[in-house]
Amino acid sequence: MAAVHKALFTWFIILVFFIIFVLRADGKVECNWFLIFIPMWLFDGAVITYIIVNIIMHFRSAYNPNVDRNDMTKRRKYALVICTLLKLVFQFLLCLRLENFNISLYFVLIPLWTLFIAGLVDNFCVLIARHPYR
Amino acid sequence: MLLRLKEIIQWTRMTAFELFLHLLSILIFSVLVAAKIEGHLGASWSTIFSPLFICDGLNAYLCLIVFVRQYREYDLKQASLRVASSLAVIGLIFTFKLLLCQKLVTGNLSCSEVFAPLFVLSKILMIRACRMH
Numbered sequence A: 001m002a003a004v005h006k007a008l009f010t011w012f013i014i015l016v017f018f019i020i021f022v023l024r025a026d027g028k029v030e031c032n033w034f035l036i037f038i039p040m041w042l043f044d045g046a047v048i049t050y051i052i053v054n055i056i057m058h059f060r061s062a063y064n065p066n067v068d069r070n071d072m073t074k075r076r077k078y079a080l081v082i083c084t085l086l087k088l089v090f091q092f093l094l095c096l097r098l099e100n101f102n103i104s105l106y107f108v109l110i111p112l113w114t115l116f117i118a119g120l121v122d123n124f125c126v127l128i129a130r131h132p133y134r
Numbered sequence B: 001m002l003l004r005l006k007e008i009i010q011w012t013r014m015t016a017f018e019l020f021l022h023l024l025s026i027l028i029f030s031v032l033v034a035a036k037i038e039g040h041l042g043a044s045w046s047t048i049f050s051p052l053f054i055c056d057g058l059n060a061y062l063c064l065i066v067f068v069r070q071y072r073e074y075d076l077k078q079a080s081l082r083v084a085s086s087l088a089v090i091g092l093i094f095t096f097k098l099l100l101c102q103k104l105v106t107g108n109l110s111c112s113e114v115f116a117p118l119f120v121l122s123k124i125l126m127i128r129a130c131r132m133h
Helices: A003-025 A038-060 A074-098 A105-128 B005-012 B016-037 B045-073 B076-106 B111-130
Strands: none
Touching (some): A038 A074, A074 A105, B076 B111
16 A cells, blocks of 8 residues: 555545544534544544555565565554554543543553553654654 | 554654653643642642743743754744744643643633644644645
8 A cells, every 4th residue: 555545544544533533522512422432433444454464474574684665574463453443442441431431541541651652762763763754 | 552652753743752741741730730639638729830930931031042043043933933833832832721721720611622723723633644654
């Protein structure tokens, strides 16, 4: 999948999500928050499928057992699957909270904080690395 | 997760350091929001939003530094185009945060008004996505 396709897919999903979110927040539509998050569920499903297909292709490739042609290791791909699962858990807990379930906001945000800390550490490693971009 | 860091940088035309600042400010902001909503922090909404505003200020400052260096080493046209596009994006993000803060303080803005800068930003991002290699 080319970078332009990935960027346009991400842009489209986020735009649709924002439009539905604004309509729900303004009270123009009255439906369940889990339905409002449908674009995000679809996006996460597509991301997990993409990464799993990438991992399978990595196992079957004869190029280099450690890294693929994008210089991504298997461990990094497993970490990406975990990050996507953390995002899914955060969205699920947020929907429960918005549907007036009695959950502390700290518990809702713990997966997001974990994700952000992982992103910050990864970004910091890129900033101090000799060959920066992955 | 879908896009690699290199592709995100190419798409948004932000540097890795700018993305780092955004991530850090949102992390601090989310901690403050959680503490405020759960009643463990009595600060005003303007104080809660201050990490986000500081991040935008730092990003604008970095843009100006890049502009000056680019102007001295290359030419004015290239430097002006870069600084204008970067400042437009920072301005839109800052306006969104400011409107969100106003909505939480006064409550007399609708969500569509608050999200208007983000919709404009999405158009810019779409054009940038189409121009990616």
